[in-house]
Amino acid sequence: MDRPTTPIWIHRLAVATVLAVLALIGIGGLVTSKGAGMAVPDWPTTYGYNMFLFPISKWQGGIFYEHSHRLVASAVGLLTVILAVAIWMGDSRRWLRWFGIAAVLLVVTQGLLGGLRVTLYKDQIGIVHAALAQLFLCCVATIALVTSPWWHHYRFTPAQSRAAATLRPWFIFTTVAVFFQLLLGATMRHEHAGLAVPDFPLAYGRVWPATDKVALDKINESRIDQRDFKPITATHIYVHMAHRLGAIMVLALVASSWWMTRRNSDAPRFGRVWSNVWMGGVILQAVLGAATIWSNKAADIATLHVILGACLLGLGAAQCLALSRLASMFDHTVKSDDSRKVLKSSIESRVAAA
Amino acid sequence: MNLKRTLTATAALAAALQMVSAADIVGKITLKGTPPPEKDIQLDANCGKLHPDGNPKTKFFVTDGKGGLGDVFVYIKDGLTGKTFEVPAEAKVLDQKGCEYSPYVSGVQTKQKLAVHTSDPVLHNVHPTPAVAGNKESNMAQLPKSKDLEYSFENQEILLRFKCDVHPWMFAYVGVVSSPYYSVSEKDGTFKIANVPAGSYTVEAFHRKGGKVTQQVKVESGNATADFTIELKEEAK
Numbered sequence: 001m002d003r004p005t006t007p008i009w010i011h012r013l014a015v016a017t018v019l020a021v022l023a024l025i026g027i028g029g030l031v032t033s034k035g036a037g038m039a040v041p042d043w044p045t046t047y048g049y050n051m052f053l054f055p056i057s058k059w060q061g062g063i064f065y066e067h068s069h070r071l072v073a074s075a076v077g078l079l080t081v082i083l084a085v086a087i088w089m090g091d092s093r094r095w096l097r098w099f100g101i102a103a104v105l106l107v108v109t110q111g112l113l114g115g116l117r118v119t120l121y122k123d124q125i126g127i128v129h130a131a132l133a134q135l136f137l138c139c140v141a142t143i144a145l146v147t148s149p150w151w152h153h154y155r156f157t158p159a160q161s162r163a164a165a166t167l168r169p170w171f172i173f174t175t176v177a178v179f180f181q182l183l184l185g186a187t188m189r190h191e192h193a194g195l196a197v198p199d200f201p202l203a204y205g206r207v208w209p210a211t212d213k214v215a216l217d218k219i220n221e222s223r224i225d226q227r228d229f230k231p232i233t234a235t236h237i238y239v240h241m242a243h244r245l246g247a248i249m250v251l252a253l254v255a256s257s258w259w260m261t262r263r264n265s266d267a268p269r270f271g272r273v274w275s276n277v278w279m280g281g282v283i284l285q286a287v288l289g290a291a292t293i294w295s296n297k298a299a300d301i302a303t304l305h306v307i308l309g310a311c312l313l314g315l316g317a318a319q320c321l322a323l324s325r326l327a328s329m330f331d332h333t334v335k336s337d338d339s340r341k342v343l344k345s346s347i348e349s350r351v352a353a354a
Numbered sequence: 355m356n357l358k359r360t361l362t363a364t365a366a367l368a369a370a371l372q373m374v375s376a377a378d379i380v381g382k383i384t385l386k387g388t389p390p391p392e393k394d395i396q397l398d399a400n401c402g403k404l405h406p407d408g409n410p411k412t413k414f415f416v417t418d419g420k421g422g423l424g425d426v427f428v429y430i431k432d433g434l435t436g437k438t439f440e441v442p443a444e445a446k447v448l449d450q451k452g453c454e455y456s457p458y459v460s461g462v463q464t465k466q467k468l469a470v471h472t473s474d475p476v477l478h479n480v481h482p483t484p485a486v487a488g489n490k491e492s493n494m495a496q497l498p499k500s501k502d503l504e505y506s507f508e509n510q511e512i513l514l515r516f517k518c519d520v521h522p523w524m525f526a527y528v529g530v531v532s533s534p535y536y537s538v539s540e541k542d543g544t545f546k547i548a549n550v551p552a553g554s555y556t557v558e559a560f561h562r563k564g565g566k567v568t569q570q571v572k573v574e575s576g577n578a579t580a581d582f583t584i585e586l587k588e589e590a591k
Contacts, residue, residue: 041493
């Protein structure tokens with residue numbers, strides 16, 4: 001078991017970084033919701049200025065969102081570097097030190113992707129940028145978790161360890177499903193085509209919408225929006241419907257994880273609390289998803305949906321990590337038992353042979 | 355010397371004959387069906403000051419209320435194969451006024467200069483987003499009172515979208531065609547493609563929402579008429 005080797009200020013710094021990343025994801029979500037991703041045409045400068053010296057008087061319209069995103073991203077980058085240095089100096093765990101360095105590489109890659117999205121005019125880079133943001137959040141959430149006093153001092157019984165080993169695969173599967181659901185959401189948002197299906201729970205008044213040419217012509221003809229979105233294609237509708245189906249699947253998986261945790265009398269207490277929060281969060285997320293449609297993708301609601309999605313992924317990752325830690329003790333015991341059995345049978349067979 | 359004079363006279367005569375045998379294609383675009391209502395554009399504070407009389411509306415269906423449909427791009431789609439056209443020396447102008455592009459729909463010949471001007475006291479970025487390979491996407495800042503930004507496009511594209519990402523309601527649509535034979539319909543639906551040489555052509559009328567319709571037009575002496583009807587689909591009515 002890990003010894004308590006992390007100074008509390010490193011943990012606090014990690015928590016601050018997590019909050020900053022969540023804020024960054026929120027502002028990034030606003031940039032996409034407001035269609036402001038290209039409002040600053042140059043990078044790494046801002047309208048020819050050093051990014052940090054760009055006059056506030058010029059933060060107009062979409063520039064406000066895009067420029068704020070860049071500034072908060074710079075702050076997150078700086079925090080990540082400080083965190084990595086702090087871990088290297090203040091924590092004895094070798095793997096965590098390199099994990100901190102990996103976080104720095106990830107945030108630098110993320111910054112470069114953001115810049116390339118602007119200079120290469122590629123929507124696809126925006127999707128990768130959004131997906132990597134979620135992974136980066138998981139990365140700093142991991143650091144925050146493993147540097148916490150709770151992580152160092154948590155005590156558990158063999159029965160809890162066994163319960164964690166039972167629950168772990170289910171939570172990992174569910175968390176991966178949440179990630180793929182976020183990928184679908186990011187793909188949908190970065191198509192810049194607005195709402196491909198504007199009604200809910202039905203889709204164009206049907207259970208499954210028509211996607212033939214006549215139907216698409218009708219849809220595009222009647223879309224009147226000042227943002228003058230790109231025309232809806234069949235692919236846009238498929239991705240949108242896949243996100244809806246994905247939501248049902250994630251809801252079912254999280255509910256199953258929650259139910260299994262509740263039913264398992266040996267499940268650790270943190271597992272019960274966290275899965276309760278996860279369950280509540282995913283229900284709220286479903287409501288926000290519906291509200292995003294009912295509000296015609298209002299920027300604030302859509303952005304809340306993005307932030308909560310990130311939180312749910314981060315919480316899922318934290319649960320997987322904590323359960324894996326507990327389960328590893330069970331794995332270790334099983335392996336030890338197996339080794340003992342192998343050794344015992346080997347001795348017995350030798351004795352019998354003699 | 356005599357040979358040179360003869361050649362010059364022959365060229366002038368040929369040009370004159372072409373003008374004589376050229377005619378206009380005129381017509382009207384009619385919208386069948388009731389378009390969905392336009393919406394007020396929600397401007398930001400800076401652009402709102404440029405519209406003291408109230409916010410402008412979206413311009414998806416520009417009509418005269420009597421069936422005429424404006425902002426339809428009409429051009430000769432077929433019948434000009436093998437012919438090359440001189441690129442006009444003068445630039446077409448696209449203005450940014452009151453945080454809106456003007457004209458909203460226009461045309462330009464391939465390789466012809468398109469000058470994007472700003473009459474606004476606010477900053478814009480000019481972002482053409484072509485969908486046809488060979489036409490270059492770019493994104494340039496344009497400060498108040500700054501020089502016009504100049505663009506030209508290599509390949510035909512109906513319609514090439516310009517946008518401003520600072521003001522996400524600002525769009526313009528430019529029809530890029532390889533010949534000078536194009537027009538944009540007025541609010542009453544009328545249009546004129548001038549000085550078309552005699553021949554048989556496929557003429558296309560393209561509306562961003564209503565789609566496209568084509569018809570064969572034969573140009574002889576005198577103007578040729580080509581009226582188009584763009585019909586809305588059932589659910590848009």
